[in-house]
Amino acid sequence: MQYIHELEDWPNFFWDDGKLSKLLATARFHQGRLLGHMETVGLAKKNETNLSTLTADVVKSSEIEGELLPEDQVRSSIARRLGMNIAGLIPSDRNVDGVVEMMLDATQGFEKPLTKERLFDWHAALFPTGRSGMSKIAVARWRDESSRPMQVVSGPYGHERVHFEAPSANKIEKEMAGFVRWFNDESKLDAVLKSAIAHLWFVTIHPFEDGNGRIARAISDMQLARSENSKNRFYSMSSQIRDERNTYYRILEFTQRGPNLDITQWLEWFLSCLNRALINAELTINDVLNKARFWELNEEIPLNDRQRSMLNKLLDKFEGKLTSTKWAKMTKTSQDTALRDITDLVERGILIKDQGGGRSTSYSLKPF
Numbered sequence: 001m002q003y004i005h006e007l008e009d010w011p012n013f014f015w016d017d018g019k020l021s022k023l024l025a026t027a028r029f030h031q032g033r034l035l036g037h038m039e040t041v042g043l044a045k046k047n048e049t050n051l052s053t054l055t056a057d058v059v060k061s062s063e064i065e066g067e068l069l070p071e072d073q074v075r076s077s078i079a080r081r082l083g084m085n086i087a088g089l090i091p092s093d094r095n096v097d098g099v100v101e102m103m104l105d106a107t108q109g110f111e112k113p114l115t116k117e118r119l120f121d122w123h124a125a126l127f128p129t130g131r132s133g134m135s136k137i138a139v140a141r142w143r144d145e146s147s148r149p150m151q152v153v154s155g156p157y158g159h160e161r162v163h164f165e166a167p168s169a170n171k172i173e174k175e176m177a178g179f180v181r182w183f184n185d186e187s188k189l190d191a192v193l194k195s196a197i198a199h200l201w202f203v204t205i206h207p208f209e210d211g212n213g214r215i216a217r218a219i220s221d222m223q224l225a226r227s228e229n230s231k232n233r234f235y236s237m238s239s240q241i242r243d244e245r246n247t248y249y250r251i252l253e254f255t256q257r258g259p260n261l262d263i264t265q266w267l268e269w270f271l272s273c274l275n276r277a278l279i280n281a282e283l284t285i286n287d288v289l290n291k292a293r294f295w296e297l298n299e300e301i302p303l304n305d306r307q308r309s310m311l312n313k314l315l316d317k318f319e320g321k322l323t324s325t326k327w328a329k330m331t332k333t334s335q336d337t338a339l340r341d342i343t344d345l346v347e348r349g350i351l352i353k354d355q356g357g358g359r360s361t362s363y364s365l366k367p368f
Contacts, residue, residue: 004258005167005204011178013197015264020193023271027192030278031228037282038234041289046232047084049285053233054078058103061217061238064245069096078104098125099214106218107233110225113184116176122215123208132210142172143209150206152253163253166206175205183219191227195220196270200263204256217241224274235281240273248273291315297368301348306331307341311350314365321354321362 004010038046055075062069073092077100080089092100102122112118120140127139143150150166167175179201183194199220206212217238225231241248247269255266294315303311310327320326328338342363345351354362 001162001257002259003165003204003256004261005175005256007261009261011201011261013201013261013263015262015267019264020267020271023268023275024190024192027271027274027278030275030282031192034234034278034282034285035228035230037285038232045288045292049234049288050232051075051078051082051084051086053236053281054103054107056236057221057233057238058099060236060242061103061214062099064217064238064242064248065213069099074100082108094128098128101125102215102218103221106222107225108231110222110231114180114219114222116180119176119180119207119215122218123211126211126214137209142176142207143169145169150209163249164204164256166204172205172207176207179205183223191223192271192274193267195223195227196267197263198223199270200252200255200266203252234285235277237274237277240277240280244273244276287315287317294365294368298350301350304341306333306337307345310341311345311365322364323360323362 038049041049052075055071055078058074058078059069059071070093072088072090073096076089077092077097078084079086081100081104102125105118105122124140127137130136130139138144138146145168149168151162152164179198182201183198187194189197199216202219203212203216208215221233221237224237225233251266251269255263291312294311306327310322310331313330314322324335324338324342327333327342328335331338331341333341342351346353346363349366351363352366354364356362
């Protein structure tokens, strides 16, 4: 089996611009629309969206590698480092802070050049104890000949399947020097395409004993921030990759085993994944803004805690139909109390009665 890094022309990638032009134009359109949309909202909502996106990026990028980080700790760590004064901050573990520091350095410092030393700092932040799980690893330096061949494998012991084998350790210094030089070069290559290529290139070199996937995604996010010239993150590529993790690994393996350096299919998948991430972010932000508008319109109306809680559930895409029975069960009140709460909201013009009646009576938010 020959991998792409063993080909004579490595790393002179090529691709079919004709197959990518529409996907790239769509990604650029959604990027612009999302950024433009966020310019119309207040600072508080913008900061909250940025915080939520960065939190998702850190949590999901680690989850792709099978590491589950506490979301509340990640959120608190990011908020502290960005100087956000929000309620409910809690202490965060050292390993959480390390992942956060790497991601924030990549996205908030996107204008700074990528260097060997900066990559070593990121790696040290990811592994503050010098261990990956129970194993001691080389931290803040390239993997060396003392480690086993860097392979991605699956299957039971003795029957493993090798999906990919990275370049030998004695080639890493030269390989990474070339990668860093290319990444910092201000070429005419579209910045979004460069993000996709950087992701593939770095993870193919696999320069560290561990953490390569997370660092590859941080580099990719850094380049996406450059493509938008913005420190604010309003969509999470890592969240979308997590949702498509099996396909992500399949297209990586397919590309890395390619008979040549044509990476068109990888770029097609990356751009499609990016478009889905951007569209999902737009939908989420629209829901958040819609919810904020609802409460602004109804801020003067006196409501009890049960009503506020149930209205928020309706605004958060309540599943099924709202009935007085469901209201009573979810608020832990009697059927009579539930019906009084609902009737009050109908009289105030907040809820409307759906078609039907009797035991099947259900209610919905009045359009606003």
